[in-house]
Amino acid sequence: MTEVRTRFAPSPTGYLHVGGIRTALFGWLLARQDDGQFILRLEDTDRQREVKEAKDHIINSLDALGLKYDEGPNKGGPYAPYIQSERLDIYHNWANKLISSGRAYADPYSTEEVQAFREEAAKNKRPFLYRNHRPDNPSPWDGSTPLRFKSEPKAYAWHDAVMGELNSSEEAIDDFILVKSDGFPTYNFAHIVDDCEMKITHILRGQEFLPSVPNYLNLYEALGLTPPILATLPHVLGPDGKKKLSKRDGARDILDYIKLGYLPEALISFIATLGWNDGSEQEIFTRDELIKKFSLDRVGRAGAQFDERRLNWINGNLIRQMDLNELYNVASQYWPTEADGFSDSYKMEVLGLIQERLKFLAEIPELSRFFFVDLPLDPTLISEHKQLSKLSNAELKEILIRVKSSLEQSDYTIDDITNRLNSLLTDTGLKPVVLFSLIRIATTQAPASPSLAGSLSVLGKDKVNARLTDQINNL
């Protein structure tokens, strides 16, 4: 058995979204689990749509997710170059083979003429097939016109590693363009040549290519090649649950998720389980588990809707499981500017308190700001509180004064603060909802915060005192 060689072959026309990454991930998993090779190949044969920065952006995206490729641009390998625009002579060699075997010919028609054929077919409600207009005696190809494949229409039945047994009728076969008049090959031609040259064993790609597969099979035959294993991945659907996820409809750049503080491991697990599972009731998989367990025949055949809420759950789950030091390291760029100048140990304590409520790292500022800066007094926190609003300012003030005098004597360990809070509860006879809510509001001025004793302990005596005083003076 030859080693597994999979490839991810995006065209550098923009960023990568969840759908594209999933194709890359599955190929990567296949290669890793078999100790094979994962290849990145850039399919830049459309010079109009090419975006300059896209190449680096794609490479950065794979890198951010830890999907390292063994061969590809910036890396090299035994079948370099891995950028199609640098392989033009290879495609022309293969094209010449087809010309000599009589399986390719110069397209004699202008774009307008072909368009006219197409419209005529549409008017007659007939499917348009270029081969119905195939010229009898085409002139030799001089490269100034498209080179077309001379197809041999027939029905096909083939096996797809995901979809199972597929078949097509001869209407699916047509004379498609191999080489464009600008000398660049089409995807339809170039990918077949490259996959052969690069010894690719599995082709993974989206469902949108399914209607073209019969044409590819026809071309493989004309070239005398055995097709690799074909695997068609169903689309990842957008939020509406119907159409495939697309940049046009606002699909997010995968790097945006990274910037928001989604962990690569969470993204990997989430994306892998979009259409795949191992049959057990496990919900989250580590990278190693995926490598061990992934298989194409357990990939679902229906499109899967992309649901960010599930991603949030996975990410929050992994954040909670992380060791605090480890979390602190990955969180370093997410602190609010107000945190500048605070010590690592202080920030680490803050992080420890908010860890369990983070869904993604970019939430750190809103959840932690009051630990670093005194927020302005917000009277509505009291006036709109269903219990506190019943008390007069004088009563509130009296309670806070007692709190303050007790806490002034605390050593500010969590245990001591907890004990003092409990004593205050019995001494004042107040219900927890009244006493604790008041203290929390006075010391944070935030609608939500971590546990009271923990927050007070981290804030420290000076800040707590000052904030209590401020609240008392403004009642």
Added chain:
RNA sequence: GGCCUCAUCGUCUAGCGGCUAGGACACUGGGUUCUCAUCCCAGCAACCGGAGUUCGAUUCUCCGUGAGGUCACCA
């Protein structure tokens, strides 16, 4: 319109002839001395329709229906 693919809770899915159709996310209710969150418990919620095969169909077959994809000198 032709060709192709798909179809289980709102969402991701398990199921590969016999199950009270399972799990998770989300949602709702309750508990954990304040809030938000975590955690625990409970609840809500699905086999697109119709034939056929079979003792028995979510599962197999066919026909519908619905959804999507594709019919480029884009990939």
